[in-house]
Amino acid sequence: MSAGPYxxxxxxxxxxxxxxxxxxxxxxVLRERLGLPGSKNACEEGECGSCSVQVDGELVCxxxxxxxxxxxxxxxxxxxxxxxxxxxxxQRAFVEAGAVQCGFCTPGLLMAVDTLLDDLPDGGDxxxxxxxxxxxxxxxxxxxxxxxxxxxxxxxxxxxxxxT
Amino acid sequence: xxDVRTEEPRTVQGAPRIGESAPRPDGIPxxxxxxxxxxxxxxxxxxxxGTLRSPHPSARIRSIDIGPAVAxxxxxxxxxxxDVPGSxxxxxxxxxxxxxxxxxxxxxxxxxxxxAADHPDAVRRALDAIVVDYxxxxxxVDPGLAESSDxxxxxxxxxxxxxxxxxxxxxxxDVVVEGTYEVGMQDQAFxxxxxxxxVPAEDGGxxxxxxxxxxxxxxxxxxxxxxxxxxxxRLTLAGVGGAFGAREDLxxxxxxxxxxxxxxxxxxxxxxxxxxxxxxxxxxxxRMWYRHHADRAGNLVRVEARLLLDGGAYASSSGAVIAxxxxxxxGPYRVPSADIEGVVVRTNNPPCGAMRGFGSVQACIGHExxxxxxxxxxxxxxxxxxxxxxxxxxxxxxxxxxxxxxAPVAEVLRTCVDHPSAASLSGDPMSLxxxxxxxxxxxxxxxxxxxxxxxxxxxxxxxFDDSSSAICRLEGGVATVTCACAEVGQGFVTLAQQITRExxxxxxxxxxxxxxxxxxxxxxxxxxxxxWMSGGAVQAACEEVRVRxxxxxxxxxxxxxxxxxxxxxxxxxxxxxxxxxxxxVTAEAIEAEVEFRHAPTSPLDENGQGDAxxxxxxxxxxxxxxxxxxxxxxxxxxxxxxxxVGRLLNPLQAIGQIEGGAAQGVGLAVMEEVLVLDGxxxxxxxxxxxxxxxxxxxxxxxxxxxxxxEPGAPFGAKGIGEPPSISxxxxxxxxxxxxxxxxxxxxxxxxxxxxxxxx
Numbered sequence: 053m054s055a056g057p058y059x060x061x062x063x064x065x066x067x068x069x070x071x072x073x074x075x076x077x078x079x080x081v082l083r084e085r086l087g088l089p090g091s092k093n094a095c096e097e098g099e100c101g102s103c104s105v106q107v108d109g110e111l112v113c114x115x116x117x118x119x120x121x122x123x124x125x126x127x128x129x130x131x132x133x134x135x136x137x138x139x140x141x142x143q144r145a146f147v148e149a150g151a152v153q154c155g156f157c158t159p160g161l162l163m164a165v166d167t168l169l170d171d172l173p174d175g176g177d178x179x180x181x182x183x184x185x186x187x188x189x190x191x192x193x194x195x196x197x198x199x200x201x202x203x204x205x206x207x208x209x210x211x212x213x214x215x216t
Numbered sequence: 217x218x219d220v221r222t223e224e225p226r227t228v229q230g231a232p233r234i235g236e237s238a239p240r241p242d243g244i245p246x247x248x249x250x251x252x253x254x255x256x257x258x259x260x261x262x263x264x265x266g267t268l269r270s271p272h273p274s275a276r277i278r279s280i281d282i283g284p285a286v287a288x289x290x291x292x293x294x295x296x297x298x299d300v301p302g303s304x305x306x307x308x309x310x311x312x313x314x315x316x317x318x319x320x321x322x323x324x325x326x327x328x329x330x331x332a333a334d335h336p337d338a339v340r341r342a343l344d345a346i347v348v349d350y351x352x353x354x355x356x357v358d359p360g361l362a363e364s365s366d367x368x369x370x371x372x373x374x375x376x377x378x379x380x381x382x383x384x385x386x387x388x389x390d391v392v393v394e395g396t397y398e399v400g401m402q403d404q405a406f407x408x409x410x411x412x413x414x415v416p417a418e419d420g421g422x423x424x425x426x427x428x429x430x431x432x433x434x435x436x437x438x439x440x441x442x443x444x445x446x447x448x449x450r451l452t453l454a455g456v457g458g459a460f461g462a463r464e465d466l467x468x469x470x471x472x473x474x475x476x477x478x479x480x481x482x483x484x485x486x487x488x489x490x491x492x493x494x495x496x497x498x499x500x501x502x503r504m505w506y507r508h509h510a511d512r513a514g515n516l517v518r519v520e521a522r523l524l525l526d527g528g529a530y531a532s533s534s535g536a537v538i539a540x541x542x543x544x545x546x547g548p549y550r551v552p553s554a555d556i557e558g559v560v561v562r563t564n565n566p567p568c569g570a571m572r573g574f575g576s577v578q579a580c581i582g583h584e585x586x587x588x589x590x591x592x593x594x595x596x597x598x599x600x601x602x603x604x605x606x607x608x609x610x611x612x613x614x615x616x617x618x619x620x621x622x623a624p625v626a627e628v629l630r631t632c633v634d635h636p637s638a639a640s641l642s643g644d645p646m647s648l649x650x651x652x653x654x655x656x657x658x659x660x661x662x663x664x665x666x667x668x669x670x671x672x673x674x675x676x677x678x679x680f681d682d683s684s685s686a687i688c689r690l691e692g693g694v695a696t697v698t699c700a701c702a703e704v705g706q707g708f709v710t711l712a713q714q715i716t717r718e719x720x721x722x723x724x725x726x727x728x729x730x731x732x733x734x735x736x737x738x739x740x741x742x743x744x745x746x747x748w749m750s751g752g753a754v755q756a757a758c759e760e761v762r763v764r765x766x767x768x769x770x771x772x773x774x775x776x777x778x779x780x781x782x783x784x785x786x787x788x789x790x791x792x793x794x795x796x797x798x799x800x801v802t803a804e805a806i807e808a809e810v811e812f813r814h815a816p817t818s819p820l821d822e823n824g825q826g827d828a829x830x831x832x833x834x835x836x837x838x839x840x841x842x843x844x845x846x847x848x849x850x851x852x853x854x855x856x857x858x859x860x861v862g863r864l865l866n867p868l869q870a871i872g873q874i875e876g877g878a879a880q881g882v883g884l885a886v887m888e889e890v891l892v893l894d895g896x897x898x899x900x901x902x903x904x905x906x907x908x909x910x911x912x913x914x915x916x917x918x919x920x921x922x923x924x925x926e927p928g929a930p931f932g933a934k935g936i937g938e939p940p941s942i943s944x945x946x947x948x949x950x951x952x953x954x955x956x957x958x959x960x961x962x963x964x965x966x967x968x969x970x971x972x973x974x975x
Contacts, residue, residue, distance in 0.1 A: 089256035090249025094407040094457070095489045099902035102407055130249035143247040147239060150868040153876065154705025155246030156253060156407040156457030181646050188909040191902065193407055193458050194705045196879030197910040199872055 058123050062086060063132025074120050078112075079103045081119035082129060090130035090159045094191070101190030104160035105129045111167040113189075130159035133166060141210035142166050142203070149203035153194035161190045165204050169211050178208050231725075233718040234931055237868035240710050241727065242703070253455035254427035255411035255486045262413070263292055265475050265485035266339035267468065268329040268346050269494060270321035273564040273895025274355035274368065277319055277348060280329060284345040290338030292479045294346065296329045299474065302443030306466055308433070308569070312371050313530035315441050315470045321350070322368055322529035323566055324896045325494025332475040332483050355564035355895040359526035360503070362561035368529070373562045375527045376535040378542045380824025382614045383553035387518045389509025393589040397506070398962045399578045400889035401526075402499035402880075404571050405907050408457015410467045410495050411486040414476035421448030422473045427456040429463045429702050431730060432737035441470045442477065446732075449473065453730040459704035460880070461570030462496040464742055465532050493900035497532045497569030498890055500525040500560065502541070502578035508586045509553075514596050516605045518553035519546040519614070521582065525560040525568070525575075532569030534560040539678060540575030542824060543615050547583035548625045548671040548834055549605040554614035556824070564895045570742055572880060572941045576672040581963050584668040584946035588953070599633050602669055616825040622924040622934075624860050625669065625834045632836035632858040633667055635919030639840045639854040649842055649849035651911055656844045663853070664955025667838045670943030673829040674935045675745040679819045682745070685736030686753035687728075688716065688761045689807040693785060693799030695720055695758070698728040701738035701750035706937060707869040708746050712754050714866065715931075719758035721782035722798060736811060744833065744935025747865060752930040753812035760808035769801055815928055831926055834860040835939035837878070837947035840914075843955040845974075848967030850886050852948055856917040862926040862934035870936050875916045877940025883908045884941075885948035889964050 057070040060081065067086050079096070082088045082105070092102035096115045103114040106128040114129075134140040142165045145151070152158050168186040172178055178186075183204050184197075192200060209215045232238035245251035282294040297304060297318035304318065305311045317328050331342045356365050362373040412426035421444060428434050431451045439449040456463070468485045475483040487495050502525050509518040523541050527534035542558030571577075591598040606625040612618050641663070642648065648656035676682045687698040695716050703709045713725040728734065738750045762782060769787050770777035779789050787796045818826040838856040843849070855878050864870055880888075887906040891898040899905045925932025945963065952958075952965050958973050 083256075087258075088249075089252075089258075092253070092407070092457075093255055093486065094409065095902040097489070097901060097903060100407060130247075134248070139244065139247065143244075146247050147243040150237070150872050152240060152243050152246045153707070153872055154406070154408065154456060154458040155242070155251055158246050159249050162247060181644060184910040185646065185652070188911040191405075191407065191907055191909065193405055193460070193880070193907060194876045195872055196875035196877070196908075196916060197913050198875035198916055199868075201910070 058120060060119060060122055060127060062088065062127045063129060069119065072119065076119050077115050078117040078119040078122055079114040082114060088129055088131050092156055092159055094156060101164060102157055102160040104163040104190065106163060106167060109170065111164055130162060133162060142207040145203040145207035145210060149199050149206055151195060151199040151203035157190055157192040161187060161192065161200060164190050165207060169208055178204065231717050231723050232714060234714050234865055237866055238710050238714050240707060241713060242709055251455055253408050253457050254425065255409060257413040257425055257454060257484060259413060259415060259482035262482045262484050263332040263334060263479060264336045264339050265472055265483045266331045266343050267327050267471060268343045270317065270324060270326040270328055272321060272350055272352050273324045274353045275321050275350040276353060277317060277321065278351055279349045281347040282329065284347065285331060285342040288338060288342040288345055290334040291331060291342045292481065293332040293475055294329060294342060295474055295478060299478065300441060303440040306437040306441055306470065307531055308465055308533050309535050310371065310531045312369060322564055327471065330471045330475060332479050357563055357565055357895045359524055359561050359563050362563055368564060369562055375531050375560045375562055376538050378539060378558045378820065378824050380542050380554060380556040380614060382616060382825065385553065385555060387509065387553040389517045390512045391510050391590065391593050392507060393586060393593050394507045395586055395589055396961060397504045397582045397585055399502040399581055400964055401501045401568065401892060402571060402884050402888050403493060403890050403905055404460035404462035406458030406460055406462055409487045409489060409492045412454060412468060412472050413482060413484045414472035415482040416476045416480050419448065421450065422476055424451045424469060424473055425454040426451055426469055427454050427463060429459050429704060429742055430740035431700050431702060431732050433740065434466060434469055435732045437466055438470050438473055442473055450733045451731065453702055456702060456704040459741065460572045461574065461742060464570045464740060465497055467495045489902060490900045493897055497567045499571035500527065500537055500568040500578065504578065504582040506582050506586045508590050510590055510594065514594050514601050514604050516549055516551050519551045521545045521556045523558045526565055527560045527562055528565045528567035529562065530567045532567055534569065537575040539820065540673065541579045543613065543828065544576050544671060545579045545583060546614050547580065548607045548669055550607055550611050551614050556614065565892050566897060572877065573672065573938050574743065576670060576942050577945060580668065580670040580942050580946045581949065584950060588950055599629065599667060602629055615820065615828060617827045617829060619832065621831050621926050622862065623832065623834065624922045624924050627922050628834050628858045628860050629669055629836045631920035632838050632856055635856050635917060637840060637854060638917065647851065649844035649851040650847060655847055660846055661842045661844055662955045663840065663842050664951040665838065665840045666947055666950030666954045667836060668943040668946035668950055669836050670939060670946065671832050671834040672938050672942055674748060674831040674833055675743055675814055677817055677828045679817050682739055682749065683811050683813045684738040684749040684753040685809065685811045686750060686757045687735050687807065687809040688757035689805055690720060690761050690765065690802045691805035693722060693802055694724045694726060695722045696726040696728055697754055698735045699738050699750050699754060700730045700732065700735050701746050702730060702741040704741050706873065707866065708750060710869060711747060711751055711865055715751055715754050716758050719755060719762055721784055723785055744938045747933055747935050748814065748929050749812060753810055755930045756810040756812050757808045760810060761806050764806050765802065769796065831929065831934060833934045833939050835943045837943040839947040839951040841948060841951040841955055843952060843970065845956055845970055848969065848971030850952055850965065852882050852886065852914045854914045854917065855944060856919050857940065858920040858922065859936065859939055860922045860934060861936050862929055863923050863932040864921060865931060865933050870921065871918065873936050874918060874940045877937065878916050878944040879908050879913050881941045881944025882913060882948055884964055885945045886964055
């Protein structure tokens with residue numbers, strides 16, 4: 053079933069999506085129609101978290117969300133986490149901590165960690181179990197999560213302004 | 217060649233060198249979403265490709281009717297085996313696997329036909345429309361019956377048998393323990409699915425952008441299948457979303473090129489996760505029988521073993537995997553007498569091949585269980601027993617080979633067990649077995665602790681002519697390094713920059729794309745070999761540039777080249793009377809290409825004897841687990857490890873390898889198994905094939921990284937990728953045995969193995 057053109061607001065910009073099928077996932081539309089391949093395609097059934105994006109600030113697997121259902125909402129992808137040429141606190145922390153190896157899980161994990169830090173009470177120190185649970189929907193096959201947990205700790209400090 | 221530095225790494229101004237935690241050059245593109253993985257590629261006028269796979273593990277193909285598929289709107293090509301112009305088969309060691317099945321299918325998921333169309337939906341419709349008439353036959357699924365069954369392939373059902381005999385065969389120990397063990401099939405479960413883009417070239421050749429572990433081996437196999445000269449098939453590495461052995465064999469490479477050459481259009485293909493489970497080789501399932509003999513003091517006197525690996529339908533690298541399993545079956549211990557038979561057979565199960573640890577993982581599960589069993593029979597502490605028998609430099613392996621390199625096995629074990637544990641009993645139900653399910657009664661949870669030792673060869677073995685090539689070009693003070701080493705996440709790109717800075721004293725190091733057209737083979741990113749091999753090639757190429765530069769400057773200035781050094785972007789004379797900016801003295805480029813080789817090895821003889829291996833790396837893990845014996849659930853509480861690294865080139869990357877490898881070991885110990893029933897994979901998804909999450913992984917405490925520089929290794933460094941996934945599994949399983957007091961013989965340990973054991 054074909055929809056008329058609809059508009060998706062992604063990373064602060066309106067994108068017209070012409071000739072799309074209503075059944076297309078947000079992941080597919082981002083990657084193949086809008087030229088935003090930063091969100092990844094590792095399982096496409098909501099198990100690995102590689103496709104994680106924020107819709108109105110809420111973390112979702114974009115493979116499980118219909119693109120048409122995101123009309124009128126604010127979608128943030130890895131490409132929109134920081135202004136061009138800059139790094140967000142979580143991005144900086146991942147590089148610094150050695151949390152990136154192959155990097156395929158990285159965009160999804162960054163979206164998950166960014167959401168976690170946004171949702172923490174101000175000045176809150178993220179408890180190890182809370183962090184582990186928050187990222188347990190994101191599979192990483194390279195790192196064993198050790199450096200990712202370290203990156204979360206660094207990013208939390210950066211966001212609280214405890215380090216620069 | 218060897219430049220072993222043993223002093224503490226100095227702090228350099230500017231860009232980090234060897235021994236420092238240099239940041240990844242691809243780190244920023246990977247965190248901002250701009251890094252192009254193979255599934256992200258796009259080309260103008262691009263078509264999408266897809267693969268029709270056999271639904272049967274064993275069948276004869278009576279006919280294939282592509283007519284209805286060709287008629288589907290948007291379809292540009294439907295190809296079968298008849299359209300393969302060159303060799304109909306390919307393979308890493310033996311070309312025994314069809315590009316597309318013609319008369320017979322030998323495993324569920326074997327490719328039968330391929331399609332190119334203008335949209336993935338059209339591809340799916342076309343694949344559904346192909347009519348294949350199969351005559352289903354009974355699959356051979358029991359590896360134990362393979363040799364006595366009718367051959368399922370013209371090459372027969374035995375892929376390789378090695379019968380290793382060492383020392384006096386009449387020896388019998390005072391204490392003898394026997395055990396049988398089973399290891400399930402593990403999936404590499406890299407996150408980036410198989411994908412690539414093939415672009416037809418004007419010269420009749422094809423460009424293939426692909427995620428792989430070994431570009432040149434792929435090129436040669438693809439070119440043979442296409443019937444083209446290798447030079448007409450040009451591969452460039454696309455972003456690799458993990459590998460772990462699963463990208464050593466061809467998957468969609470030849471299919472993409474066939475479709476692109478047939479349609480004269482660029483073609484992209486991306487496997488789904490389910491297809492990926494069928495589209496690459498797995499870790500071999502193993503059945504192992506062991507008998508260990510010791511004297512009353514605990515000295516090993518003889519090891520007997522029978523190892524049977526299920527190779528699945530095609531050979532892949534099975535021959536090398538069984539060689540490792542056989543050579544290392546007894547573990548890192550002195551064994552004066554051995555009789556070890558390793559067999560790998562063909563069945564109608566999914567093909568198996570390379571995965572991190574490559575034969576040593578299965579063997580370690582066996583030999584470490586046996587060492588614990590022997591300790592119990594002797595009434596000895598398991599660590600004491602191991603320390604009494606560990607290998608050291610100068611000792612012989614059961615292959616007769618004397619270890620000439622470093623072998624700090626005792627140090628690795630001692631530091632690991634002496635490291636204090638930080639594990640406490642958690643009151644949070646999330647930390648108990650069952651986790652978020654909150655099923656555990658803390659009063660019923662039992663804790664267990666155990667250690668395991670493991671080891672493995674570095675680089676390829678048995679006389680393989682192993683090499684890597686690199687080009688270094690120094691111009692205007694900037695070094696450009698070209699090497700076809702596949703960066704799969706391990707961080708070779710970081711090391712290549714560090715090595716170049718170390719040798720040339722430059723700040724800026726540009727890495728050219730890894731490709732077949734610009735440089736010779738780097739060999740495979742596997743066998744923990746790239747730091748040594750491609751690291752060695754980069755070092756040697758840079759060294760040649762350094763010598764030529766200093767010679768040329770010395771000639772110009774009329775000084776002795778030995779008086780000149782490269783320091784932080786300058787050429788400086790030791791006497792202090794001369795200094796020049798590197799950019800100015802390299803206005804004219806200096807370029808060197810080097811093909812680097814390790815010391816040669818020998819094949820194994822008919823008794824499995826020979827100097828077959830280059831070097832060895834050792835590791836120990838201590839595991840602490842909590843077990844809910846009622847439900848059979850396990851929580852791995854803590855892992856502690858020590859590893860023999862030769863020399864640390866990049867501490868942060870080393871930690872990443874050690875933690876990541878341990879996670880794959882934990883997965884194999886408690887949750888990861890490709891379930892194959894009657895030749896069919898029952899859990900080809902991340903919903904049903906579980907890999908550890910952040911909640912499943914314990915902290916990994918690194919007790920010690922033992923730095924004893926390895927003679928012959930560039931910078932003295934040993935590869936570090938594989939040991940972490942070898943001894944970790946054995947340690948976790950042993951800790952579960954300790955907690956449950958059960959004789960657990962199947963790996964992974966399943967909840968039913970524990971919960972129903974007492975029933």
